[in-house]
Amino acid sequence: MTQLNEPLISLNNAGIYRSDRWLVRDVSLTLGSGEILTLIGPNGSGKSTTAKMALGILKPDEGSAKRRKKLKVRYVPQKVSIDWTVPLKVRRLMSLTGHVTKDEADRAMNLTGTLHLANAEVRTLSGGEFQRVLLARAIAFKPELLVLDEPVQGVDFNGEIEMYELIRKIRDELQCGVLLISHDLHIVMAATDRVICLNGHVCCSGTPMNVAVSQEYKDLFGARAASGLALYEHQHDHQHLSNGSINPESNPITFVNQMTNSKQSSKGDKHDG
């Protein structure tokens, strides 16, 4: 198919203007199959807005947003509140926007460690459980594009690393493109191919290592974040139990402090802030 090399999504100088100000402006990005792209930035920097443009939820007021035709998308929004008047069990949530077989749903729930919640009422879930269930729903469908807006909210620290590892595993398996949004810096860096730093506009972008040492990144997140930053690099230092959870006997956290303050030259893109 000729479509194969076409990016899944591409934003071209896109911006959103609301109530007399630009929420985000001049954002250009492309995401291809099998790639993990992470948007990082402080609160209000336009990460979610950018994702919504990419998804077609918001139409850019300037520039353009394109998606590949008939793209199979699954989205885990930052905040989903389900009205308690709706009777909804986890299993029914799995097929909310498209049919998935029981096996596919079970497998996805197993991967995220939520299979035991299959018959639970959605409104009784904790924040972390709900987040995992939403991720299970997204991957059960085997999407071509996965958009995850702060997927580790309410998930504890060890769970966080697990989640990012899982996202990587899913990418490897499905060869889908992943657009990830995060405000925590170090853990997410290891799980991503490319990073875009946002603060109302694209501050810098590149590989995680290049962005982490760039001046723009330091300006954005402060010297403390930059100097104290430990990059978590993926190392499989723990064992999984048969149900997908981690064996507590194994040591699940390893930090490899590869970050020094070496004067590695920044490969960040142009910065006009």
Place this chain on the structure above:
Amino acid sequence: MMDDFFSRAIIAGVGVALVAGPLGCYIVWRRLAYFGDTLSHAALLGIALALLFQVNITLSVFLVSVFVSLALLILQRRVTLSADALLGLLAHSALAFGMVALSFMTWVRVDLMGFLFGDILAVTPFDIAVIWGGGLLVLIVLAIFWRSLFAATVNLELAQAEGMKPEQANIIFMLLMAAVIAISMKIVGVLLITSMLIFPAAIARRFASGPEQMALMAALIGVIAVFGGLFGSLQWDTPAGPSIVVAASIFFIITVLPSAIIEIVKSIRFNKVKNE
């Protein structure tokens, strides 16, 4: 069987209940109880216009309801007012316009009570055809768009991102609501339509474990309320439309009461323990 006015009332009432139940679930889920009220207020304007232009009342009510629904959709996007304020504006505007229009037609003697409370005992075979034909159409459309409508109800942005076309689903929902108001107006009257939508869904919520199940249960509960109300009205010679709502209301109280009593008993016991 169709010759008997009471049988016709049962058949008509069951038809309305079967449609109002599933649609009522969406009214409850989307917290749109006042939307039903708004459309039924608008129905009065529909009646006035029908009399003025000598057209079919059901059609006229449907068109006015559609107009009001679309006005709501447009206003929601343009005006920075909450949905309940907009619904209030629309409801009372439509009601006032309806009353004023009726007052101009001094030659028409309108049985206002009939429109407010309906007259289920006077339904004709043609009315039944409208109710069942229209109702079946509404249910078919609802079934076709069920997934996207439900997804849009649970989360609009999620539905939008995943290609469910929630805006299209919302417009269809508004049209279905307008259709239900139009076809059921004669049965239960404009003031009681909302209760046919809300009561069965509210009762079903307590027992349902899934959305589809809740819709089916609501339809069934509506049917039970129609039977209960109509036989009650026959027995005690009470007005038919309100009797149906009274039956639904009693049904609701019965389902809520046991757990309410348990709660009260529990809290009394708890206080006793605390005080000791």
